[in-house]
Amino acid sequence: LREERGLTGTRYGCGPGVCGACTVHLDGQAVRSCITPCSAADGRELTTIEGLARGDLLHPVQQAWLELAVAQCVYCQSGQIMGAAALLASTRNPNDEQIDAAMAGHLCRCGTYERVRAAIHRAAQIAGEGGVR
């Protein structure tokens, strides 16, 4: 993704799928690209962070992320955003327990977790309002 396609928004954090920084969507499901062989993606739809927005229209998760100033160093955030987007695609209004369970696989050393949770709630709200800002 990074070297051949130039899609550098998906980050390398650890290699064995522990930190979540490499998260992309395969047919809408969040997967760790660092441990997903290309063969597994063959013939399926793959979305990276660069493909989340629709042109100028940011995804509700991206909008909420900006509104609440979630990101600090940003390195884990592509993965967090992809994880959050996948959660909202399957669960319209997740509660804190559901958020924690879905996002537990995303490590953030800067400690943005409280804002991640708040932003997912906000994103659910934005999506519920039609997602257009």
Added chain:
Amino acid sequence: MSALLSRRALLATGGGITVSFGLGGCSLIPPIPKRPAPTLDDAVGWIHRTPEGRFMLWCPRVEMGQNVLGALRRIAALELGVSEAAIDVRIPGTDDIGRVKGTVGSDSVRELLVPLATACARLRDEMKAQGVEPPSLRAISALRQAASLPDVVQPQHYALVTGAPVFAADARLPGMLHATVLRPPWRPELGVELDGWNREAVQAVPGFVAQLSLPGIDGPVLVGQHPQALFAMRAAAAVRWKAPAHSPDPERMVDIDAVLAKGRFTKDSGSVQEGAWTVDLRLDVPMTAHAAIEPRCAVARFGTGADGKQTLELWCGTQDPFFMRDVMARDHGLPVERITVHNQRLGGGFGARTVALVEREAAYVARAVKAPVKLQWTREDEFTGGFHRPPSSHRVKVRVGADGLIADWWHALSSSHVIFTSAGMPPWMQTFTDFVGDAGTSRGQHAPYAFTRQRRSMQLTRVPLATGPWRGLGAGPNVLAIEAAMDAAARASRQDPVAFRLRHLANAPAGEHLADPGRLSAVLQRVAERAKREAPRVAAAGERVGRGVACGVYKGLSVVAAVAEVAITDDRIRVTRLWCSHDCGAMVDARSVRAQVEGNLVWSLSLVLFERLSAPEARAAQTGLADYPLPRIPDMPVLDIDLVPSDKPPSGAGEAAIVAGAGAIYNALVAASGKQPTRLPVTPADLA
């Protein structure tokens, strides 16, 4: 004479030889980071008016998530009297501005507010004479009403939530090759020997370009056409190392009781009276890794300038780009004018990116293969090639007098070097600095309270892993030990822990270690008040609950206090709530200050309950994030963060809260369990 001449000749040719041979037993002195204080003249070079009537601000500090880009833009906007949207703030390369110091120590806003605001005022007023007392700057007046400043979405964040290329690893150059280093698990200084690797198998990997041994790089270098080749080449290499003859355990080397038995210290000040002690508390804090989510990466490209002379460009994420340029100049015998460091955002700094490591490797390889090279450290490289916060072993002895006040206090600390980091420092220089102490290791050891007598002893021992600055430096462990001892003394003398501290702050002397004791008392009272408003948690079946308090000062200026509530079961420790009152003076960007407090509280949680980098055989025993647990979102307590409004000068928020968060959590665990753990991280078994 002839030896001197030949050394000069070597330097003059700047040939492809690492200039590292000794002359009379001394190696060449490596570049030292220069830390010039920013001046108005510097600042004038940062802010420019564009032909279109907008402004462009070069940010003289490194962006690693603390949003210094936003803070400096706001200062400029306030002073210029324009909206923040009119200012483009950019990360400069070393060609774009004059030398500035590295970004360390949480002092960007504190040091830059006046020079930057003044430069903007000059631009606004079309240049007045220099050397005048700074006028009442608009920016400073505006900061006094910080509550009125609206939060602004930073344009750069739009790019960041859409995955824009902003990190060193995102650089892609034509003809770029990829390299990796087969690194020994032990530091080469221990006398590690390379036993061999499977060259034929490496060469057979598709995408193979080269395998090299280069002076200045600790192990064989594998070069490939693409990163996939590197994975296969590393596996095929099956590199073998011979263990060093001596591989001592750093935790054992700093054992405070062994040090006390010898009775000698690197630094020792004050004296206490002999006699029985009310409290005699030991606390061992392990070595910890920085564990930033971005493993470091550098891209190096040699080229030829218009005049036919050699140039070097480096893409990296360093906390000190001008120091990095000096290192490159020395490594390759190039004048600094021919070197450009294109500094990028850092995916977490925390002190880790203050030394030239991956950058030197990338440049050596690029030179050897005569092509641009990207060298990406693996996560394992971060553990084995990086430096770490040293282990520290503390013993705090306290004697409470009949009046309930502490008469004698002795904090003995045994640890290793932080500011005089062993990473990138030649052994002869390490030996020299062994005698001068280390202000980073002792940071925060000077307790802020009024004791009749206070003794502070510190013993520094070089350990076999590289140690250096980590967020807060010594302040995290040192203030944790102080606050644990204060609580123990309060308990022993049957005094309320908050009232006990306030009694000892009432007449506390001001000094470099604590500019304003009154502010520390105030922040402690604030957090206690806030925590009181929430009724204590009712313990569920099988649960023990408790609260703890701690307070402290960071670098003598920012003051913080915290209360933690914990819930302990047989198999789990949870911090359920954390209150934190934080006074760092006037805040340019309160939302970003709050983010730093949040981050420091997570580091506090991590310090007490999660992190330990052990090295029983003088090598990192944990080499991946799976072995080195860090807090995750389910571990988060409910946070109550109280940013104290202030019109005092800004004093830094990047590290401060760790001095209170860690102690509050530890003291809560003691309160809940009745146990006094002597080592971190605390586990349920320690509290059984």
